[in-house]
Amino acid sequence: MEAAMGLMRRIPPNQTETALSALLSLMPEHSSDLLSQVDQPLQVLCDVDSGKEFILCEYNRDADSYRSPWSNKYHPPLEDGPCPSLELRKLEIEANEVFTVYRDQYYEGGISSVYMWEDENEGFVACFLIKKDGSKSGHGRRGYLQEGAWDAIHVIEVGPEEEGMAHYCLTSTVMLSLTTNNESSGTFNLSGSIRRQMNTDLSVADGHLCNMGKMIEELEGKLRNSLDQVYFGKTKEMVCTLRPPAELVEMRLPDS
Amino acid sequence: MAEEDETQGSELSDKQKREIAKWFLLNSPAGEIQYVARDVRSVLNDDNVYNTAVSEAFPLYNKSHLICLKMPDRSGDVLITPFSEINENEYLDPRTAQVARVDHVEQVCTEVRPASDEELPSPYIEDYRCVLDAELMKYVGEAYPKGVHSVYCVRGKDVEEPGSDFELVVVISAARHSPQNFCNGSWRSIWNVEFKDDLQIVDVRGRIQVGAHYFEEGNVQLDAKHECKDSTIFQSADDSAISLTNIIRHHETEYLAALQASYSNLPDSTFKDLRRKLPVTRTLFPWHNTMQFSLTRDITKELGIGK
Structure with a gap:
């Protein structure tokens, strides 16, 4: 497993799907570990009742069916597929609506889904998913990207309420790939995947949704910033190490 | 790698394993094939398959990455390229008019000989x-x-x-x-x-x-x-x-x-098409006041018009 995870850290992030299916076929005995530890690009299905698209993940899957957050029904239909309790389903419906607005304000498009389920410790787990196709042909408002994929996965464990407080543990993953392509600069692709965690105890007075939302907004913003500033910055630094920028060279090399 | 799909649930043939191993090796980032090889070996858990995969993938990787190897006896570096290949293990260094013998998997040059007239x-x-x-x-x-x-x-x-x-x-x-x-x-x-x-x-x-x-x-x-x-x-x-x-x-x-x-x-154009730094409203999302967003739902529910 360690070696498999080592490979996933080196293979180009935009090849994750191929790499994962290769590992699954090489080590079928580790398939559940692989599926839970390797994040893969999110898939989408259309809810037949509402006509809206929803995101597929391990958390809304039972057998080969996936539960839609819009109709609460499994696609393809499944008898006795697990559903959250009535109370939790109420929160799930609200979270989906609010998260749709959040997603629209930050992403100007894309698809989002929120799933919730009870866990063993009298708390619950919520999974907030966003998928955005930022390419020219997708939801790219500005039309700069030949290809642009963003997948965000936020899994948040909410502990039982104690004296008006609850413990929140958020794990966020962002996977992205962006490609620009034009005559003068050729093909330029950056792809990446990073994951971070955040733990806090918060008063439940403001409501779970408010607490979870703020945490997700903060961590998602941090992930975006570190991709932009740190990770992309480091690859740029590497390019400049390989070939220092022109102005430095010209200082030493007057034009002949 | 089309063969993967057909093999779900059944044992992979050695050939399929070898192809998968080669895919990982050839997709190694610059300078990382040795690390990838170590992980591939342990994932495969089959040294015969591993050795074949490695012997096929390393020469391709070395040539496409144009890796540079030190020639023994300090006579300089030799580049491993498709253009200097005399045979799979011999590469011409035109500057010194020498032919370098390389060990692809170890990524070292083992010996050099003067190039013959026909090679120059x-x-x-x-x-x-x-x-x-x-x-x-x-x-x-x-x-x-x-x-x-x-x-x-x-x-x-x-x-x-x-x-x-x-x-x-x-x-x-x-x-x-x-x-x-x-x-x-x-x-x-x-x-x-x-x-x-x-x-x-x-x-x-x-x-x-x-x-x-x-x-x-x-x-x-x-x-x-x-x-x-x-x-x-x-x-x-x-x-x-x-x-x-x-x-x-x-x-x-x-x-x-x-x-x-x-x-x-x-920051301002390409990445923005994936996700903005700030919402279109330019202020953080009003999580404290999300009632406004679910209001419509409550009204439709109360009036009994939802579904």
Whole structure:
């Protein structure tokens, strides 16, 4: 497993799907570990009742069916597929609506889904998913990207309420790939995947949704910033190490 | 890797395992194939399959990454390229007129021998090759702190005098491996230079590929490619060397500027199409006041019009 995870850290992030299916076929005995530890690009299905698209993940899957957050029904239909309790389903419906607005304000498009389920410790787990196709042909408002994929996965464990407080543990993953392509600069692709965690105890007075939302907004913003500033910055630094920028060279090399 | 789908639930054949292993090896970022090989070996858990995969994948990887190996007896570096390949384990270094024997999997040069006359170009061609190599030496030395280059004749190496076409290939390879800083990268450029005697012109085709991998608590990779064309007039060896070096310098400098422009466009344009830094409202999301968003739902519910 360690070696498999080592490979996933080196293979180009935009090849994750191929790499994962290769590992699954090489080590079928580790398939559940692989599926839970390797994040893969999110898939989408259309809810037949509402006509809206929803995101597929391990958390809304039972057998080969996936539960839609819009109709609460499994696609393809499944008898006795697990559903959250009535109370939790109420929160799930609200979270989906609010998260749709959040997603629209930050992403100007894309698809989002929120799933919730009870866990063993009298708390619950919520999974907030966003998928955005930022390419020219997708939801790219500005039309700069030949290809642009963003997948965000936020899994948040909410502990039982104690004296008006609850413990929140958020794990966020962002996977992205962006490609620009034009005559003068050729093909330029950056792809990446990073994951971070955040733990806090918060008063439940403001409501779970408010607490979870703020945490997700903060961590998602941090992930975006570190991709932009740190990770992309480091690859740029590497390019400049390989070939220092022109102005430095010209200082030493007057034009002949 | 189409065969993967068919094999779900059943045992993979050795051939399928080998193909998968090769896929991982060939997709290794610059300078990381040895680490990938170690992990592939342990995932495969089958040394026979591993050894075959490695023996097939390493030569391909080394040639496409234009890796640079030190020749023994301090006679310099040899580049592993498809243009200098005499046979799978022997590569010509035209500058020293030597042939280097390499161990692909260990990525070392084990011995060198003088090149035979048949392996080297004619004096006429060698003149063009050699002065271009020397002219490029100045440029590569200035532009690439760790750059290595070589010039090969890939067509018409036995041409003895003016009157026939021939083709040279310039290879520039610069790699930087700093695993302690979680960062590796490589710059590779390949320039095909066709001397067309009848037209008295020289056509130049360049392919540049730049890769970088940063992997501290994450995995982010740059993969950039560019192709360009140019031409100049067919001149004496010395004059050709100068104008060709100028062409290469010009295009590579422009490409670096284009790469930097791609980076500076990220925050405000390209990356913004994936996710904005701030919402369209330019203020953080009002999580305290989300009633406004679910209000419509409550009303429809109360009026009994939802479904």
